[in-house]
Each structure stands twice: as C-alpha cells, then as structure tokens.
Amino acid sequence: MKLEIDGLTVAYGRTQVLFGVDLHVPSGALVCVMGRNGVGKTTLLNAVTGLLPIRSGQVRLDGTEIGRMSPFKRARAGIGYVPQGHPVFPHLTARQNLEVVAKAAGSRAGGSVDERVDEVLEIFPALRRLLGRPAGLLSGGQAQQLAIARTLTTRPGLLILDEPTEGIQPSIIMEIEDAIARLHATTGMTIVLVEQYVEFAMRLADDYAVMEGGTIVAAGSTADADAEALTGLLAI
Ligand SMILES: Nc1ncnc2c1ncn2[C@@H]1O[C@H](COP(=O)(O)OP(=O)(O)OP(=O)(O)O)[C@@H](O)[C@H]1O
Numbered sequence: 001m002k003l004e005i006d007g008l009t010v011a012y013g014r015t016q017v018l019f020g021v022d023l024h025v026p027s028g029a030l031v032c033v034m035g036r037n038g039v040g041k042t043t044l045l046n047a048v049t050g051l052l053p054i055r056s057g058q059v060r061l062d063g064t065e066i067g068r069m070s071p072f073k074r075a076r077a078g079i080g081y082v083p084q085g086h087p088v089f090p091h092l093t094a095r096q097n098l099e100v101v102a103k104a105a106g107s108r109a110g111g112s113v114d115e116r117v118d119e120v121l122e123i124f125p126a127l128r129r130l131l132g133r134p135a136g137l138l139s140g141g142q143a144q145q146l147a148i149a150r151t152l153t154t155r156p157g158l159l160i161l162d163e164p165t166e167g168i169q170p171s172i173i174m175e176i177e178d179a180i181a182r183l184h185a186t187t188g189m190t191i192v193l194v195e196q197y198v199e200f201a202m203r204l205a206d207d208y209a210v211m212e213g214g215t216i217v218a219a220g221s222t223a224d225a226d227a228e229a230l231t232g233l234l235a236i
C-alpha cells in the first residue's frame with residue numbers, strides 16, 4: 001500500500017512536536033525514518049496509526065484520506081503497527097497473543113486464524129518452541145519477535161515498526177533483520193521502519209528520512225547515502 005504524509009503537524013496540548021512532516025512511501029517500498037531521541041519519530045507513527053490526533057496536514061493510504069479515522073479503522077484498512085518497546089499481553093501465552101490479534105484482523109486479512117498463525121511461524125520459527133509460554137516470561141528479543149509476528153497475523157498492507165532493535169541482543173537482531181528482509185522481498189508489503197541503528201537501516205531500507213526537531217531534514221535513497229554522514233547526523 002502507498003502511504004503519503006503531507007504537511008503533518010501534531011501537538012501535545014500547547015506543545016507542538018511535529019512541524020509539517022512530508023513523507024511519501026511508494027507501494028512495496030521499505031523506508032527507514034531515523035533521528036535522535038526526542039525528535040518526534042514515535043509521535044509521527046502514532047499520528048499515522050491514529051493513536052494521536054493530527055492538528056493539520058494529510059495522511060493518505062492508497063489515495064484515501066485516513067488522517068481522522070480511528071486507530072481501529074486504520075488497522076482494518078491495512079495498517080499494522082508494532083509500537084516501540086514491543087508490548088505483548090504478558091498473561092497470555094505466546095500462541096494466545098498471536099491468536100487474539102489474528103482473530104481481531106477482520107475479513108480483509110483472508111484465510112483462517114490457524115493459517116495466518118502458521119504463516120507467521122514460518123517467518124519467526126524461533127517462536128515455535130515458545131508458544132505455550134506466558135509472553136511476560138519471554139526475553140526482550142523473543143517478545144519483539146512475538147510483537148512483530150502478532151501484527152503480521154493481520155496481513156497488513158503497510159507494516160510500521162518503531163525501533164525493533166532497541167535493547168535487543170545481537171543474535172536476535174540478526175533474526176529480526178532476516179525476517180524483515182524476507183518479508184520485503186517476498187510479500188511486497190510496504191514497510192516503514194523507525195531505527196537508530198544506522199547499519200541495520202542501511203542494509204534493509206530502499207529510502208531513508210532523517211528527522212530533527214519535528215521535521216524531516218534529510219532524505220534520499222540508501223544506495224546513495226553516506227553512512228558516515230548519517231551516523232554524524234544521529235550522533236548526540
Ligand atoms: N505524551 C506526551 N506529552 C507531551 N510531550 C510528549 C509526549 N510524548 C512525547 N512528547 C515529547 O515530544 C517529543 C517527541 O517525542 P517522541 O517520543 O516522538 O520522540 P522519538 O523521536 O520517538 O524519541 P525516541 O528515539 O527516544 O523514541 C519529545 O520532546 C517528547 O518529550
């Protein structure tokens with residue numbers, strides 16, 4: 001699905017945090033949004049998914065204006081969101097986490113709940129032996145994989161990931177990178193990734209955008225990007 005964000009502004013009460021963000025993500029592209037802590041990355045994602053109201057600007061999904069739809073309607077329209085900090089339902093087992101979200105997906109997803117759960121276990125095979133475990137007992141990396149897998153059970157047309165490598169051990173970062181690369185290559189799903197780990201973002205993304213103080217200050221194709229200059233833009 002194609003995502004077009006134009007002139008987006010968002011405020012928390014009187015404090016404006018986004019100042020006219022423009023970002024166009026072609027159908028099937030993988031775009032990485034980078035930026036230091038506190039520049040507004042999560043605020044942008046929350047505004048796109050409907051968790052925060054927008055003050056002005058437009059958000060279009062495949063040409064349809066969604067900027068004032070409820071989060072639920074946007075999810076039904078095809079947006080899958082994996083928030084920062086990989087929240088899961090701690091008292092449900094890993095399998096129940098997958099099933100609860102798969103059941104909520106609605107008719108757009110197609111296929112049965114079991115089919116969709118099997119499909120995501122192909123993408124994250126490490127979850128198979130954890131299915132009976134309460135999600136609250138999983139490691140951070142396992143919970144991140146579960147959080148992504150759970151969202152994928154809805155078969156989103158646009159997958160939005162907020163800092164999937166944050167606080168995750170290197171071996172699991174590799175598994176997550178492989179899974180995202182495979183999804184991108186095989187499904188044609190559009191993916192928006194917020195990430196501060198520059199090498200990870202450069203390996204995965206087609207295009208990048210760098211945020212600073214609530215706007216996008218640099219953007220382009222990762223093929224032409226200077227990783228060192230980007231790292232400089234992100235350094236504290
Ligand atoms: N609920 C809130 N109320 C008021 N201000 C907020 C709220 N949430 C975030 N902010 C402020 O908005 C700005 C952007 O925050 P945001 O969480 O979008 O940044 P971020 O780029 O995602 O940072 P990080 O990399 O640390 O996740 C920050 O100055 C933050 O303090």
Ligand SMILES: [Mg+2]
Nearest residue numbers: 041042043084
């Ligand atoms: Mg954030």
